Structure formats: C-alpha cells, structure tokens
Amino acid sequence: MPGDAVALARFLIGVTVVSASEDGRTSARIVETEAYLPGDAAAHSFRGPTARNRSLFLSRGHAYVYFIYGNHYCLNVSADRAGVGAGVLLRAGEPLEGKEIMRVRRGAVADEDLLRGPGRLAQALGIGRSHDGLDLCAAGPLWLASGSGAEAEIGVSRRIGLSKEIERPLRFFDRHSRVVSGPKRLR
C-alpha cells in the first residue's frame, strides 16, 4: 500500500471495497477519492488526535468513519504511518455486488446514484460507527480487494465541500466513470 495520502488516493481509484453484513454482501469499484494530508487545515486531523479522529492516526489501511451534519457517515482510509494524521475520503463508487441490498438501504434510485457522494457510499455499504478503526487489509466486515487490473485514467481537481484549503488539487477520479460527485465543472 502506497506511503502517503496522495499516492493512496490515486491507488484506490479502481480498487474494490467489500462490505459483509447481516443483510448480505455488497461491493463497489471506487471511482472518486480525496486526500487529506498532515498539516492540512481542511483535514480533521489538523488539530491533533481526539476521541473522534483517532483512527486517522492509525497506520495506513485502517477505516476512519465519522458522522457529519446530523445525518451522514463518511468512510476514510488512514494513509500514513502510525501517529501521523492523514487519510483518503472515499467519495463515490460504482455498484458491483448487492445492488438490491443497496436499494433497500438507499431507496429505488438509479445505479449511478447508489454510491455517488461520500454519505451515499457509506449508506449503500451499510457503514456506521462500528466500522471505525477496522483494518481494511484484514478479514472482517469491511475490506479492500484488488481492482479489476484495468488502468484507470485519473482526473484531478480541487476538493469538494470545504471552507479551507479549497484550491489544492487533492481530489482524484476516474475520467471515464459517469459516477462522480460534485458540480459538473469539477469533473
């Protein structure tokens, strides 16, 4: 697994996330990510470890799940060595396994809307607080599997939804996927 958040954010495009729950198994191909770096004023880790963000400081490959705006969970992957606060936010994915389970969780929406956006992605995969801190490279309810092998053509833009560090080119996406979030000018 790559050694910093930018490399990991690029690496994760095309990788498969798999979630196994009581409802069944769901999986998706990751098509959009954002990197949050150490010393990045927009990152949750910026002010140092707290009870909420401590998973960002785990060694790379652990889940950081947080609850935002009173409604939504978002899934990140910790991205550096233990003690360094860095992560990659999973922003969008294409459904692979378990579309019907996703539709039960998300409602009867089009395939491309099932996991478009970080809150929707977490909801479709059934992710919540219990997934915080999991090792995504080990057996368990949530893990990362290798991608299809096909090399994705990766686009870069600024990140979405921030009030700080808004110009940094730290959002990465598959140029050929129709399933990416945010305003059209950023695709």
Add this chain to the structure above:
DNA sequence: TCACTGATCGTCT
C-alpha cells in the same frame, strides 16, 4: 444544471 435551504446532532471551543 445550478443555487439555495432545512434537517439534524456530535464534536470541539
């Protein structure tokens, strides 16, 4: 397609 708004609540100041 874009702009704006309300919902809703955990976390940190």
Add this chain to the structure above:
DNA sequence: GACGATCAGTGAG
C-alpha cells in the same frame, strides 16, 4: 453555542 469532508427537495433559468 457554532459549525461541519452532506443530502434531498424546491424553484429559476
């Protein structure tokens, strides 16, 4: 007590 790595709904162009 304010605000946030969001979303769904609404209305205008």
